[in-house]
Amino acid sequence: xxxxxxxxxxxxxxxxxxxxxxxxVNNKAVTETCAANTTLDELLREQLGLSGTHIGCDTxxxxxxxxxxxxxxxxxxxxxxxxxxxAEITTIEGLGTADNLHPMQAAFRECHGLQCGFCTxxxxxxxxxxxxxxxxxxxxxxxxxxxxxxxxxxxxxxxxRAVATxxxxxxx
Amino acid sequence: MVEQTIxxxxxxxxxxxxxxxxxxxxxxxxxxxxAYAVFVRSAVAxxxxxxxxxxxxxxxxxxxxxxxxxxxxDDGLGSLPCGWMLHSKDGSEMKQPPHxxxxxxxxRYVGEPLAMVIAETRKIAKDAAELVAVDYEELPAxxxxxxxQEGAQIHAEAPHNIxxxxxxxxxxxxxxxxxxxxHVTRYSLVNNRLIPNAMEPxxxxxxxxxxxxxxxxxxxxxxxxxxxxxxTAFVQLAPEHKLRIIAxxxxxGFGSKIFVYSEETALAWAAKKLGMAIKWTAxxxxxxxxxxxxxxxVTEAELALDGTGHFLALRVKTTANMGAYLSTFASAVPTxxxxxxxxxxxxxxxxxxxxxxxxxxxxxxxxxRGAGRPEATYVLERIVNLAAVxxxxxxxxxxxxxxxxxxxxxxxxxxxxxxxxxxxxxxxNKALERAGYADFSSRxxxxxxxxxxxxxxxxxxxxxxxxxxxxxxGSLGAGVGLWESGEVRVNPxxxxxxxxxxxxxxxxxxxxxxxxxxxxxxxxxxxxxxxxGDTGKLDxxxxxxxxRSLAVGxxxxxxxxxxxxxxxxxxxAHLLETERDKIDFDDGxxxxxxxxxxxxxxxxxxxxxxPHDYPSExxxxxxxxxxxxxxxxxTYPAGTHICEVEIDPETGKVEVVRFTVVxxxxxxxxxxxxxxxxxxxxAQGLGQALLENCVYDEAGQLQTGSYMDYAMPRAxxxxxxxVDTTVTPCTHNPVGAKGCxxxxxxxxxxxxxxxxxxxxxIRDISMPATPEKVWxxxxxxxxxx
Ligand code: FES
Ligand code: FES
Numbered sequence: 001x002x003x004x005x006x007x008x009x010x011x012x013x014x015x016x017x018x019x020x021x022x023x024x025v026n027n028k029a030v031t032e033t034c035a036a037n038t039t040l041d042e043l044l045r046e047q048l049g050l051s052g053t054h055i056g057c058d059t060x061x062x063x064x065x066x067x068x069x070x071x072x073x074x075x076x077x078x079x080x081x082x083x084x085x086x087a088e089i090t091t092i093e094g095l096g097t098a099d100n101l102h103p104m105q106a107a108f109r110e111c112h113g114l115q116c117g118f119c120t121x122x123x124x125x126x127x128x129x130x131x132x133x134x135x136x137x138x139x140x141x142x143x144x145x146x147x148x149x150x151x152x153x154x155x156x157x158x159x160x161r162a163v164a165t166x167x168x169x170x171x172x
Numbered sequence: 173m174v175e176q177t178i179x180x181x182x183x184x185x186x187x188x189x190x191x192x193x194x195x196x197x198x199x200x201x202x203x204x205x206x207a208y209a210v211f212v213r214s215a216v217a218x219x220x221x222x223x224x225x226x227x228x229x230x231x232x233x234x235x236x237x238x239x240x241x242x243x244x245x246d247d248g249l250g251s252l253p254c255g256w257m258l259h260s261k262d263g264s265e266m267k268q269p270p271h272x273x274x275x276x277x278x279x280r281y282v283g284e285p286l287a288m289v290i291a292e293t294r295k296i297a298k299d300a301a302e303l304v305a306v307d308y309e310e311l312p313a314x315x316x317x318x319x320x321q322e323g324a325q326i327h328a329e330a331p332h333n334i335x336x337x338x339x340x341x342x343x344x345x346x347x348x349x350x351x352x353x354x355h356v357t358r359y360s361l362v363n364n365r366l367i368p369n370a371m372e373p374x375x376x377x378x379x380x381x382x383x384x385x386x387x388x389x390x391x392x393x394x395x396x397x398x399x400x401x402x403x404t405a406f407v408q409l410a411p412e413h414k415l416r417i418i419a420x421x422x423x424x425g426f427g428s429k430i431f432v433y434s435e436e437t438a439l440a441w442a443a444k445k446l447g448m449a450i451k452w453t454a455x456x457x458x459x460x461x462x463x464x465x466x467x468x469x470v471t472e473a474e475l476a477l478d479g480t481g482h483f484l485a486l487r488v489k490t491t492a493n494m495g496a497y498l499s500t501f502a503s504a505v506p507t508x509x510x511x512x513x514x515x516x517x518x519x520x521x522x523x524x525x526x527x528x529x530x531x532x533x534x535x536x537x538x539x540x541r542g543a544g545r546p547e548a549t550y551v552l553e554r555i556v557n558l559a560a561v562x563x564x565x566x567x568x569x570x571x572x573x574x575x576x577x578x579x580x581x582x583x584x585x586x587x588x589x590x591x592x593x594x595x596x597x598x599x600x601n602k603a604l605e606r607a608g609y610a611d612f613s614s615r616x617x618x619x620x621x622x623x624x625x626x627x628x629x630x631x632x633x634x635x636x637x638x639x640x641x642x643x644x645x646g647s648l649g650a651g652v653g654l655w656e657s658g659e660v661r662v663n664p665x666x667x668x669x670x671x672x673x674x675x676x677x678x679x680x681x682x683x684x685x686x687x688x689x690x691x692x693x694x695x696x697x698x699x700x701x702x703x704x705g706d707t708g709k710l711d712x713x714x715x716x717x718x719x720r721s722l723a724v725g726x727x728x729x730x731x732x733x734x735x736x737x738x739x740x741x742x743x744x745a746h747l748l749e750t751e752r753d754k755i756d757f758d759d760g761x762x763x764x765x766x767x768x769x770x771x772x773x774x775x776x777x778x779x780x781x782x783p784h785d786y787p788s789e790x791x792x793x794x795x796x797x798x799x800x801x802x803x804x805x806x807t808y809p810a811g812t813h814i815c816e817v818e819i820d821p822e823t824g825k826v827e828v829v830r831f832t833v834v835x836x837x838x839x840x841x842x843x844x845x846x847x848x849x850x851x852x853x854x855a856q857g858l859g860q861a862l863l864e865n866c867v868y869d870e871a872g873q874l875q876t877g878s879y880m881d882y883a884m885p886r887a888x889x890x891x892x893x894x895v896d897t898t899v900t901p902c903t904h905n906p907v908g909a910k911g912c913x914x915x916x917x918x919x920x921x922x923x924x925x926x927x928x929x930x931x932x933x934i935r936d937i938s939m940p941a942t943p944e945k946v947w948x949x950x951x952x953x954x955x956x957x
Contacts, residue, residue, distance in 0.1 A: 035295065051200035052193020054423075056371045057456040061879035064371060092193035105191040109183055112844050115852060116678030117190030118371040118423025124191065143888040150879070152371045152424050153678045155855030155916075156887040158848060 019082045025050070026094025034081055041065045041076035043084075044091060052092040052121045056150070063149030066122035067091045073129035075148075092121035095128065103169040104128050104162070113162035115153035123149045123159060131167045139164070173759045174696050177687045181844030182697055186682045195421045198375040198390050199453045206377065206449040207236050209439055210297035212287040212304045213461065214279035217315060217533035217872025218324065219308035221277055221286065229289055229303040234296035238304060239442055240287040241274035249273050249441060252432055253406045254498035257649035258336045258507055258529075266336035266529070269327035271497035271536075273407065273437045279308070280326055280496035281535050282873055283461025285434045290442060290450055313533040313872035317493040318470050320530035326496060327531060335494050335529040336503065340511040341587055346524035349485035353476035357559040363547045364939045365468035365493070365866040366859075367882060368540045370677075372423020373454035374463065376436040378443035385414050389440045393419040393705075394429045394675050395715020398652065400707050402432045402500070409440055419705040422677035426856070427539040428463045429677065430717050431500040435462070460877040465866055466540025468493035469506065469547050475555045481565050483574050485522035488514060488551055492529045492537075499538035503529065508648055509544030509636070509718075515585035516552045517596040517632045517810055518574040523586045533872040539717065541856055542917040545635040553631040553922035558935065567926065568604065571632055572597065578900075589636060591808045592903045599834045599898045600632060603812035606894055607832035612816070625819040626829075627931025633813065633919035636806035637911035638723035655802035656720070657713050658728035660689060660736050662795040664781035666774030667699045673713010674725035675705050678852075679913060680845040681721060687841050688726055688907070692733040693773050694760025711798075719911030722841065723807045727905045731799035734906075739795060740776045746787040747771055747779060807902045807910035811835035813854070815923035819931050824947025826862060826928055832894045835915050838901045839908030846912045850895050853916020859885040860917075861924035865940050883940070 020033040025048060032047055044050040044067070053076055056064030065076040068090040096102035104124050107113065114120040123146065130145040131137065137145075142163045143156065151159060189195050212224075226238035251270040258266040275286040287304055291297035314323025320333045327333075350356055376391040387410045393399050396417040404412040422429060435452055443450045454462075469490050476485040492506035511525040556574075560567040575596045576583050583591040604610070612628045619626040639645070642653035659671040670689050676682060686700035703709055713725075737757055744762035745752040748769050755762050763770040771779075779786060780795035816830040833850055840846050863883035867875040876882040901908030921939060928941050934949050 037295070045200075050193070051197075052195070054197070054372070055199075055453075056373070057879055059456065059878045059880055062371065062456070092191075096192065098188055098192050098194075101191070108191050109187040112181075112184070112848050114187060114190055115680070115848060116370070116372065116424040117186070117195050117421065118197065120190050121193050139892065140888075143890075146887040150371065150884050150886060152369055152426070152856075152884070153852045154848060155851035155853075155885075155893065156890055157851040157893050160887065160892070 021081055021085045023084045023086065024088045026090060032081070036082060038081045039077055040079040040081055040084055043081045044076060050091050050093050054118055054121060056118065063126055064119055064122040066125040066149065068125060068129065073126045092125060095124065102128065104166040107162040107166035107169070111158045111162035111165055113154065113159040119149060119151040123151060127163045127166065130163065131170050137164065137167050174694055176691045176694070177697055178691045178841055179843065182683055182687055182842055184680050184683045184845070185686060186680065197372055197421045197423055198377060198392050201377055201390050201420065203377065203379055203449040206451050207290050207292060208294040208297045209288050209290050209442065209450050209452040210294070210301040211285040211435060212289065212301050212306065214275065214282055214284040214286055216279065216308050216310055217282050217313035218311040218326065219279050220311065221275065221279060222307040222309050224287055225305040226287065229300040232296065232300040232303060234292040235300045236290045236292065237446055238287060238289050241272055241276035244273045244438065244441065245276045247441070247445070249409065250407045252434065252437065253402060254503055255500050255651040256504040257651070258338055258503045259649070260337045261339045266503055267327065267330040267334070268498055269329045273434050273441065281533050283458070283535060284496070285438065288438055288442060290446065315533050315868045315870055315872040317468055317491055317530060317532060320532050326533060330531055333531040335498065335531060338507050338527045339525065341524035342522060343524045346485045346487050346522040349522045350474055350476040350487060353484050354479040355477045355563060357475045357555055357562055359555045359558055360472045361551065361554065362938055363467045363469040363471065363550055364860060366466040366540055366864050367460055367866045368426045368428035368463055368466060369459065369884060370424030370426055370428055373456055373459045374429065374433065374435065375453040376439045377449065377451040378440040379449040380444045380447055382447050386416065387414055387440060387444050388416045388418065389436065390418045390420060391436050392422050392429050393417065394422070394425040394677060394717055396675065396705055396707050397673060397713045398715055399432050403437060403440065407437055409437065410444065416708045418708070419675055422675070425677045426541040427466065427543055427717060430715065431464050431538055457877055460882065461874060462535055464499045464536045464538035465495065466537065467547060468537050471551055473551050473555050475559050477559055477563070481563060481570050481573050483518055483520040486514060486520050488525040490527045492527055493534065494529050494531055495534045495536035496531060497536050499536035502536060502538045505539050505544045506547070510548045512587045512589050513545050513548035513634065513636060514552060514587055516549065517576055517634050519576055521586060525587065534868050541853065542914045543718070545914065546857070546918045546921060549631065549633045549918050550922050553633065554925060557926045568609070568630055571600070571630070589806065592805055593900045594808060594810050594836060595898060595900050596632060596810055599811045599836050602896060602898055603814050603832050603834040606834065606896060607814035607816065607830060609814065619818055623821070625821055625931040626816065627927040628814065628816045629923045629926025629930060631813045631919050631923035631926065633915065634808055634810040635915060635918050637719035637809055638803050638807040639718040639720055640806055641804055642802050652714065653802065654714060655800050656724040656728045657711065657798065657800045658725060658732045659710060659796065659798045660729060660732040662736055662777045664778055666695065666777040668693065668695065669701050669703060670729060671703045671710040672725050672729060673710055673715065674721040675716045677716070679716065679721060679849065680842065684722060684841050684845055685726065685729060689729055689733055692730065692737065694758065695773060719809070719913040722907060722909040723902065723905055723911045724801060724803055726907045726909060728799050728801035730906045731801055732797045735797035735799060736795055739791065739797070740773070742787060742791055743776050743779055744771050747785065804904045807838065807905065809835060809837050809910040809912065809915050811915060811919060813919035813923040815920070815927040817924070817927045817931055819928070819946060821950050824943035824950065826941060826946055828858060828891045828924065830894065831891050833916065833919065834896045834898060835912065836898045836900055837912045838899065838910035840897065840899070847895050849912045850916045851893050853914060854893055854920045855885050855890055857917045857920025858890060858924060860939055861921040862940050863889060
């Protein structure tokens with residue numbers, strides 16, 4: 001292996017062209033221009049200042065970056081901004097606010113479903129989608145459904161409780 | 173009267189910002205005009221650096237600078253020190269070869285930083301880093317811990333790659349007891365190497381102001397003050413009073429963010445050298461390559477028993493991997509945090525342990541959640557289980573026969589520690605009850621009828637936390653004291669700002685410490701704000717590791733709060749025109765005994781800051797107190813883990829169907845937070861036992877460098893946990909707390925392996941017990957039937 005192959009390949013920024021996209025982020029229309037190899041998580045964090053979406057890996061396997069793309073949970077690190085033309089993106093900042101929490105956010109606090117908080121935004125976004133997708137949820141389904149999101153702190157026990165609690169509230 | 177919350181599961185004060193995406197982690201912070209750094213890392217495990225050609229990278233548009241290890245050396249930066257000096261059996265000092273901030277002449281592990289590229293954007297820096305050409309003269313690599321002593325020598329200072337050869341205990345008495353024992357159980361094991369994997373990768377943002385000579389470093393640290401001390405006193409990056417380190421929200425640590433690493437140090441140096449703000453954020457693959465790893469022991473143990481199943485002696489010989497360089501606390505982990513724990517919960521009269529620490533061409537190894545104590549517990553709880561099988565005694569019964577009993581405290585072990593208190597059998601009994609241990613055979617039968625194999629395993633752990641009396645630590649070679657400091661600032665309106673030298677990166681200190689202080693003053697938790705993680709705000713602190721925060725840091729706060737109350741008495745006596753001894757303080761009110769005269773805590777605070785009517789001759793204005801607390805002993809959390817597994821013989825897949833934990837953590841302030849700590853700890857222990865394994869090949873290339881190769885526990889790998897406690901308060905700190913952060917990781921791995929070996933009817937299986945290994949073990953077992 002040579003030194004050059006140690007960091008993952010990326011297209012040279014100077015060589016790549018830029019793209020301009022129109023999309024909605026948290027219900028606000030935005031038009032952004034960025035390098036063609038920019039991913040959605042980079043756009044959110046670095047250009048739009050939405051730092052609630054986190055980056056926990058470089059192989060699309062941790063789920064820390066999960067946001068909603070047209071209502072479905074996606075890993076923002078796997079999407080190029082160029083693929084987001086016309087999309088409606090919701091991030092943790094757009095899900096609920098401090099004085100008007102989404103039931104999933106409230107349940108994570110109530111059930112102690114977070115410790116360091118780093119996986120939490122992605123976990124909450126994935127869990128909201130899971131509740132929307134599944135008509136009924138039991139512990140096994142919740143565990144299977146969150147399999148794409150890694151939490152190193154909680155052992156998932158209280159996350160599972162939080163999702164079950166929120167699911168009840170969301171269906172009422 | 174404000175409701176008091178000690179022992180109550182108060183919701184966490186810190187959560188609102190995290191659940192709304194308003195946490196502020198290092199990578200979320202940006203400074204105007206900041207540049208970005210990317211490190212060039214060694215592609216080989218062991219080589220001389222013949223040359224580094226950075227010319228192409230330097231001329232890449234947008235690149236501000238390329239700095240190399242050679243330039244670090246030219247600037248006279250010191251080596252990254254190890255904070256704990258160990259001595260070998262022969263009295264010689266451990267070998268501490270230089271640990272350069274960036275490699276200049278030689279590289280010693282894959283991923284070692286040797287240059288950094290600083291550019292206008294992250295992308296440019298990354299692209300340019302690929303243009304840095306390094307010419308290596310490769311050397312044979314020594315990657316395996318059990319071949320280290322015969323392998324190619326890594327440091328000129330360390331022949332046979334030996335760092336130290338340490339011992340503890342009475343060798344002669346132990347060997348004599350083993351020689352004449354009725355039964356000796358022998359066990360060889362590997363404690364698998366792990367990669368901590370806090371979900372937030374390490375990151376740093378350094379800024380330098382040439383006008384004031386102030387250097388600020390935002391970084392993912394569990395102990396910013398200690399980092400400042402090392403970077404100033406040893407690395408000589410800046411004068412201590414000119415370096416401010418801020419550890420904002422930190423996304424998990426588990427030990428991996430205790431240490432002073434190359435990258436953060438190089439970043440701060442570069443910011444000062446270039447006079448600009450620079451940010452670096454690790455990619456996950458860098459975390460795999462260059463965060464300090466954990467465990468990695470090869471051990472042989474012998475347990476001697478008499479004819480009635482009483483332990484006579486334990487002898488342990490371990491080779492511990494230090495990796496390529498000594499990380500900040502590396503030397504202490506397989507010694508003072510390992511050898512001293514080998515008595516466990518048992519009355520074993522003779523113990524002797526030898527540890528050879530060796531260098532290899534792998535990433536440095538240091539404390540990872542539990543640090544030494546999981547390794548000790550694994551040796552002991554596995555060999556005790558094996559002895560039970562060999563002697564045909566129920567494993568619980570064998571443990572029971574040897575447990576230290578409540579009447580034995582304080583209990584002096586043969587390996588240096590003196591346990592203050594505990595009731596191990598109480599935890600064991602409660603756990604057996606909760607786990608339905610007595611009915612296991614019916615569940616096993618039922619599983620068998622479905623073609624599944626069930627096993628149940630027990631592990632009784634002890635750990636030593638709250639590290640440690642400074643005098644003792646100093647005599648054992650620690651480079652620092654291990655006290656903690658705290659400050660309780662009562663504001664004029666009676667709200668309180670609490671500053672602690674510990675650091676919260678998931679543990680919930682902002683809540684627990686608020687509960688502690690609020691209860692002292694009889695005020696609401698909402699009126700207490702906890703501040704941590706900034707050397708600019710608190711004088712000094714030792715940070716968070718070793719489950720020390722509440723036991724040591726909480727004790728400092730308790731002392732500071734007592735000082736505030738004492739001053740409050742004097743102010744109240746003056747205002748109420750009586751004597752201090754005639755006043756009681758309760759429920760937030762200073763009351764004159766047997767009268768209806770009183771002053772609230774808030775009134776006293778106001779009087780202290782607006783001292784118009786005040787005992788000015790006797791007292792200074794203000795109501796703010798500091799305290800330092802130096803522990804007089806370790807604390808000794810202990811408990812029982814019981815694991816029940818079901819194995820599919822067709823696939824070898826192990827399902828943990830029940831996991832029961834009963835811990836004695838002493839006094840508990842917030843049970844919800846404590847349970848959460850146990851859940852997370854057990855998850856990491858189950859990860860070690862079933863999934864996680866860090867593998868290097870013989871050439872020293874990391875084979876498990878991403879989440880595709882390194883199996884992290886995911887939600888569907890784990891069960892729900894059944895968690896409970898027993899309580900014997902710590903006898904020697906004012907809070908009564910023992911610490912709870914690591915226990916889950918310490919007790920769980922042997923419980924899992926004890927369960928699996930029982931289910932399979934085999935003697936041993938190495939961690940992680942993957943489906944493949946279990947399936948093969950089943951094959952081997954079948955062949956013998
Ligand atoms: S950062 Fe997107 S999956 Fe890990
Ligand atoms: S709360 Fe820390 S990673 Fe999930």
